[in-house]
Amino acid sequence: MESLGAIIKQWPTGKNALQEADRLLGELLGDPLVERLRAEHPELDRETIRLNLNRVYQYVKEQRSCSDCPGLDRCPNDFEGHYTLLSCETVGETVQLNDRKVMCNKLRTRQNEEQIRSRVRSFYVDETALSQGYSADEILTSDLKRSKAVMQVFQYIDKTKESGLQRRGLYLAGSFGTGKTFLMCYMLYELAKAGYTGAIVYMPDFVEDLKMLMHEPGKLKETVDLMKETDLLIFDDIGAENLNPWARDHVMGAILNYRMNRKPTFYTSNYDLDMLERHFSFTNREGDELHKGQRLMDRVRPYVDTVLVTGHNKRGV
Structure with a gap:
């Protein structure tokens, strides 16, 4: 008309x-x-x-x-x-x-979706992993070998929705391509719908960019403060980064020291916790520093529940 x-x-x-x-x-x-x-x-x-x-x-x-x-x-x-x-x-x-x-x-639906997306920040992680819709049934049945890990993540989401932000996070360990990052993006999306803010950080690229941020103190502080204050923080593919003492002790250490006993931190890794400690204990610049690796792990290990993610490698499928 x-x-x-x-x-x-x-x-x-x-x-x-x-x-x-x-x-x-x-x-x-x-x-x-x-x-x-x-x-x-x-x-x-x-x-x-x-x-x-x-x-x-x-x-x-x-x-x-x-x-x-x-x-x-x-x-x-x-x-x-x-x-x-x-x-x-x-x-x-x-x-x-x-x-x-x-x-x-x-x-109204579009505005709700935009509001949900606005609660989640992504650092070097593919945005499509956060913007697409998710089906809990598909996640659970697409690879039955990882169903135990999926149920643990679902239970964590339900517990947070029911009783509020938890102090402990999750440590998703497993081999390449089993969907660890995908599960964490699903968690961020679901809890963003419940009103929580979140950030996911791809560690290898983040650590490389820290070298440039050293010369931009204002931007560095803004980034670190965001990671300190966001409700849900995920360090994705931790252990794959080329770590240096400054990034480990002054950036990672500061973020985790602030968040412990306040807000949950989450991790995905191809390493188990013991292997991650060995990774933190060695840097290219200063070699083996066992006590510094242990000190950082004291801010990780007591504040996570380990989730073993098994299943098929889905990359390239």
Whole structure:
């Protein structure tokens, strides 16, 4: 349907214009939407509809568009993602017809999804892992060999939703391509829907970028503070990074020291905890530093439950 203004421009002038207006009024009065509106508001008479012809026409036009919605990006309504809703009220002896714009379900869903995504930050991790929809059934059944690990993650999500943010996190250990990162992204997405903020950090790239951030103290502080304060922090593929003493002691140490006993930290790794400790105890610059590796692990080991993720390598499939 065209806009009423466009239709009026095509009308003849004078008496014929009045006839066209009466014809349009008759069409609207016979429309099922208007008939239903009048059944809900018996006080809505013909004259009131005639005086509010533009409102009634807009209402019918937009309701029809919504009933055959072409999608939010191609919304034909004047105000994208909204439709006109009419209501009646009687003031003295006068019947007033009021209109208002109402957000449609598709726009409401989109805004909810954008709000969820805004709660999650990604550092060097593929954004599609966080933006796509997830099916719990598919995650559970796609690889039955990892079903025990999946159930542990599901239980953690449920516990957080029921009783609030936990102090302990999870340490997902397993071989390449078994879906550890995917499970953590699923957890972030589900808990973001519950209102929690989160960040996932791909450790090999993060440690490399720290070398540049050393010369940008303001940006470094902003990054570290975000990782300290976010509700859920995931260090992805920890143990694969080329660690140096400064990154280990002054960045990782500071973040984990702040978060322990406050907020949960999560990890994915191809190493178990003992292997990770050996990794932390050796740097290319200073060689073997067992006590410093142990000191960092004191901020990891007591604050996680280990989840062994087994299954098939899904990369390249």
